[in-house]
Amino acid sequence: MTLQFNDETFRDDYSFFNSERAIKRFPFPFHEDSYMYSVNMEQHRGGPVDSVYEKRFDVDEHYVSEMRDRAMVLADDPLRCQSLPHMTLAGWDLLELIMVSKSEDYPDLFELHRDGDKWRWINRPLGIDHSFTFLDETTLPYGPMEYITRQAQGDYAVLDQRDDNLWMDAGMITTQADWSLDFDIGMNFFEWHAPVPLAHEKGIFVRALKFLLNIQQGAPARRLNWTMTVNPLLDTSPENYHKWGIQKTTLTPENLGAKQHLRVELQTFFRLPRSNALVFPIRCYLCSFQDLMSVPKWGRRLHRVIRDLPDELATYKGFIDNRPMMLDYLAAFDDGLLTSPGIWPDLDTEPALQK
Amino acid sequence: MSGAEKIAVKVTEIVPLNDLVTRFKFERVDGGLLPTFSGGAHTVVEMQDGDITRLNPYSLMSDPMDQTAYTISVRRDDEGRGGSLFMHTRVALGDEMVISYPVNLFSLDLRAKKHLFVAGGIGITPFMAQIKQLERFNGHWELHYACRTPALGTYGDELRAHHPNETRIYYDDQDQRINLADLLEGQPLGTHVYVCGPKGMIEWVRNTAQADGWPREAIHYEEFLAPKPGKPFEVKLAVSNKVIQVGEQESLLEAMEREGVDAPYLCRGGACGQCETSVIDYAGNFIHRDHWLDDAEHDSGEKIMPCVSRFEGKTLVLDR
């Protein structure tokens, strides 16, 4: 299938949009009518055809625009991309993983030609044709991690593993849900998760860390996480809170369907072979409430999940103040019918809205 | 799902190095490339010995960047349960075998300004790959290698020939000893020490370094324990709803696998933590042998590592 890339923005006039195809493949994060924080990991080995799970790194209609937005964020704030000196080898690992995966999974868009250490990388959507020497930084315009993640959707946290812990020692973080690489760099797993409520008591982080430490080469894992964003903003960093935080007050019952977006992160986890580091690609997908409501199952379910979410989580995810208005909107799409299990839209089997 | 991803390989070289150690080379059956790995990684080799599947971990010692083949070195253990003997006596050139993807529990700390390696006997193997990795990136390292006799000094000549300034070898039969206190004392700030060898050597290095004020995270060690035989015992597996017998010569993990219970593992040597299993009920004594659980956990009777630990007593019920 040839991909049509959207010409769109994630700022100012917010011309971001999802095609019908993009809506149907949106990674709706709720597999049942309620939500509780959990580790919810599974193996990352493909998934239904054309779903976001199908390829190792999903490339979709937003690719070119997202890369344009990343370049703007980096121009304003170079600290969104950092790599401590011992992480260079992990950066090459990541470059190799992404180049190999994309060229194999999307041969019409990306090509990789290798002759020993002499590599040639062709990225058609971004118009790049570049020859370089693998493991020789001087042949790239940026460090290896920065070079490849300027060409890959989603954020990348690159973690060193030592002393039975994981350390946030490198990353390209420009589309994050309110956390900061510059603040977290050099921290370990428990330090950077300190702000999450409810999860500590349940020992969830101890279990999650154990799971992650044991992720092995050839056996990547994945999970979905979610939050809410008003306007289709990719960059909701704490550094820019003054710009986006205020936008939450612009919601009205009339504009909510178009402005309120469910923000879903597809988090994947790969062991990097040469460095033994771990990488967490965190891919952000946005979908407006009104687009989500075109899928009857998601309309019913989103209403129930948001209605029943504990206050602490609604506060942590930053939408407690707008929750009543969201529920007024969503209630119109919940007729009380049962929903099928799982996250897929099930358009052929779910009945249309009965009211 | 148990274990790491697997790869079908064939044996393309068998080289007896001395009375005890033989080197094996593996290439992919399909002719493709093997995954790169990081120095210190091991692979679990599956051996089909009649009805028994033996699974032994061995450190990868080839160049981590070389994707055409992996090599391991196997030390024959006549007292052991038969895995290394099987490799020595039954594996032939051209045989097809299954090995796991590389798993690294003994990674280099890439922040180190200098890497100080202390090896005993067959403990040299992970360092062979780490040295190749460091050489590729101009890393700073030094090796102190103790072995019984020159004839048993596996790879000693090779190391000395290629790295005369970095390598020092000590022979027991010539009464040569590593002067550890002086060695540790003389290291530049930011040095990490790595030790792989017999249990006594590992403890000696860890204790000496700690007493000398080395930070815990700058001391690295690896020891895979081979499961030891013991009295047979019976175990009830609550989740699988099975009662199984663990024989004298097999480990609890092996007994579970024999009965078709899918139990997780990565190292099969008490080091990785992957096989940790909760104890639901017991009456008797545990024979804990792992490096994973701490003393308090060993005493609590709440956990067991089935790859190396055993039980003596009447009742043992596991959450598996």
Ligand code: FES
């Ligand atoms: S399998 Fe590694 S500790 Fe048991």
